[in-house]
Amino acid sequence: MPNSKRKEILVSIITPTLNQARFLEKNILSIKNQDYHFIEHIIVDGDSTDNTLEIIKKYERTYNLRWISEKDEGCADAMNKGFKMAKGDIFCWLDADDMYLPGRVRKVVEVFQKHPEIDVVFGDILIADQNDKIIGYTKHTDFDFEMLVYIGMNLSTQATFWRQTLFDKLKGFNKKYLRCADYDFFLKAAASGALFYHLRDFLGIYRHHSQQLSRSVELCRFEVNEISQRYINKNLSPQFLKWKKRKILVKRALQFIKQGDIWYVLQGIIRRIGILHKTQYFKKS
Secondary structure (H helix, E strand, O other): OOOOOOOOOOOEEEEEEEEOOHHHHHHHHEEEEEEEOOEEEEEEOOOOOHHHHHHHHHOEEEEEEEEEEEEOOOOOHHHHHHHHHHOOOOEOOOOOOOOOOOOHHHHHHHHHHHOOOOOEEEEEEEEEEEOOOOEEOOOOOOHHHHHHHHOOOOHHHHHHHEHHHHHHHHOOOOOOOOHHHHHHHHHHHOOOOOOEEEEEEEEEEEEEOOHHHHHHHHHHHHHHHHHHOOOOOOOOOOOHHHHHHHHHHHHHHHHHOOOOOHHHHHHHHHHHHHOOOOOOOOOOO
C-alpha cells in the first residue's frame, strides 16, 4: 500500500518481458532518465532465454529498479505480479519494446496533483520501427465510453497512467485475456465511474515490429468481441448497430477537428479509401 505520509507521488512502472533483450535497454533508459525521480521500475521477466537478465543486472543498482524472473501465464499474469510488488500511488505499464519520452512522467504527475478527482490520465503516442525511426503517431480525443465499447481502444497503454486505488478496486487484470487485458481493464474502469483525463501531448513511443505479441490479429479480434459484448446494447439490430458505429466515428472525427487535428482526420480518411499508402500515412508532417 502507498505510504500516506509521503508527500511525493510515487509512480510504479511495470515492464513485462519475454526474450526482448534487443529493446529492453532502451526501455530502461527511457525510465531511468526521466526528470521525475520518484519512480519505481519493476521488470517481470517470463524466464527469458536471451540476455535479458544480463541487461537488467547492468542497471539494477543505478536507479530504483526491482525485478523477478519466472514463468508466467501470459502478459496479464506478469503485470498482476508486478503490480502486487508495487508500492506506488500511480500505476502504469510499459512493454519492454516501448519507451517513454523525456520529461513526460513529471507532466502526468502534475495532472494528478492538479486534479485529485481524476483516476486515469492518458496521452498520445509516437510510433517507431525496430531501428528507432519514427514512422508515425496516434492521437486521441477526450475519453468517450461509447467509443471504447463500439469502436475499440481509444487510448494507448504506452501513454496511460492510473491511480493505485483504481487498480485495487478492479482487482487487477483478467489473465484470461492474453492480448486484450488492457481493453477489458479500461472498460471496467469506465463502467465503474472512473474519470479519464486526456493530456494532449505525446507521452510514449510504441514500437512496431514483427515479433510483437499484440500483432496476433485474430486472437485480438476474438477477445475484443467477447469483452465488448458485455457492454453493447443487445436490443440493437445489426443494421442499427452498424449505423451507431458510423455515428460514433463521425463524432470522433468532429472531436479531432474541434481540437485542431484536421490533417490527422484527413489522413485517416485518405488511408481508408486507399489513396495514401500506409507508410506515407505514418509520416509525421
